Amino acid sequence: xxxxxxxxxxxxxxxxxxxxxxxxxxxxxxxxxxxxxxxxxxxxxxxxxxxxxxxxxxxxxxxxxxxxxxxxxxxxxxxxxxxxxxxxxxxxxxxxxxxxxxxxxxxxxxxxxxxxxxxxxxxxxxxxxxxxxxxxxxxxxxxxxxxxxxxxxxxxxxxxxxxxxxxxxxxxxxxxxxxxxxxxxxxxxxxxxxxxxxxxxxxxxxxxxxxxxxxxxxxxxxxxxxxxxxxx
Ligand SMILES: N[C@@H](CCC(=O)N[C@@H](CS)C(=O)NCC(=O)O)C(=O)O
Numbered sequence: 447x448x449x450x451x452x453x454x455x456x457x458x459x460x461x462x463x464x465x466x467x468x469x470x471x472x473x474x475x476x477x478x479x480x481x482x483x484x485x486x487x488x489x490x491x492x493x494x495x496x497x498x499x500x501x502x503x504x505x506x507x508x509x510x511x512x513x514x515x516x517x518x519x520x521x522x523x524x525x526x527x528x529x530x531x532x533x534x535x536x537x538x539x540x541x542x543x544x545x546x547x548x549x550x551x552x553x554x555x556x557x558x559x560x561x562x563x564x565x566x567x568x569x570x571x572x573x574x575x576x577x578x579x580x581x582x583x584x585x586x587x588x589x590x591x592x593x594x595x596x597x598x599x600x601x602x603x604x605x606x607x608x609x610x611x612x613x614x615x616x617x618x619x620x621x622x623x624x625x626x627x628x629x630x631x632x633x634x635x636x637x638x639x640x641x642x643x644x645x646x647x648x649x650x651x652x653x654x655x656x657x658x659x660x661x662x663x664x665x666x667x668x669x670x671x672x673x674x675x676x677x678x
Contacts, residue, residue, distance in 0.1 A: 448465075448501055449501060451501070451502075452498045452499045453476060463610050463613070481665070485673065494678075496678070500513065501515075518551050522607070543600075549612075557586060561579035565580070566621075567669075590612070591631045594632055613640075
């Protein structure tokens with residue numbers, strides 16, 4: 447069975463949802479990124495980047511174990527393992543799907559992450575940084591809204607990995623001070639996806655562990671202090 451090393455964050459939820467949609471059995475191994483589990487030797491052996499999600503498939507290509515990190519790579523692998531599910535088969539559809547997956551990996555993920563850092567986590571409030579990432583969060587919502595004004599789903603007429611990878615970063619818009627009614631096509635898309643039973647199961651994975659309230663000083667040290675940046 448595939449081991450999924452994960453935590454209930456947007457990047458973790460991408461893979462929880464993909465597993466549920468594909469109907470693949472998986473074993474959850476919690477990596478509490480607030481208390482430093484990501485720096486444990488067994489996790490570093492899977493990903494030197496010490497970020498969730500990561501998988502170990504004991505039955506990888508050629509029947510050999512495969513370790514994989516970076517959520518988009520994991521999702522492409524899971525699609526191919528299940529005969530190409532959730533990535534269009536026609537070449538143009540496939541590249542369009544990969545394009546919107548890359549857009550997530552290079553756009554909404556890191557940019558929304560920086561917004562979160564400067565607006566919500568940083569002790570020192572830097573107006574320039576907050577304004578820059580606020581503008582970028584809004585711009586990326588506009589890009590998605592434009593695409594979804596011309597297409598039912600991101601890759602085309604069918605739901606795909608492109609939707610699954612972007613969805614966890616669009617849900618809970620209040621965390622980014624976003625009102626989805628300002629982006630009606632994104633809202634329509636979000637509401638359709640949120641209603642899918644596999645998505646509802648996916649976002650429940652480890653949800654009891656979600657942090658409630660402010661980050662503690664100990665968590666802050668792990669995420670943004672010496673522990674995070676120690677050479678390994
Ligand atoms: N590009 C990576 C990003 C993964 C990522 O940033 N994961 C975060 C949680 S959402 C993490 O593990 N953070 C741990 C840390 O910052 O120490 C992916 O898509 O898999």
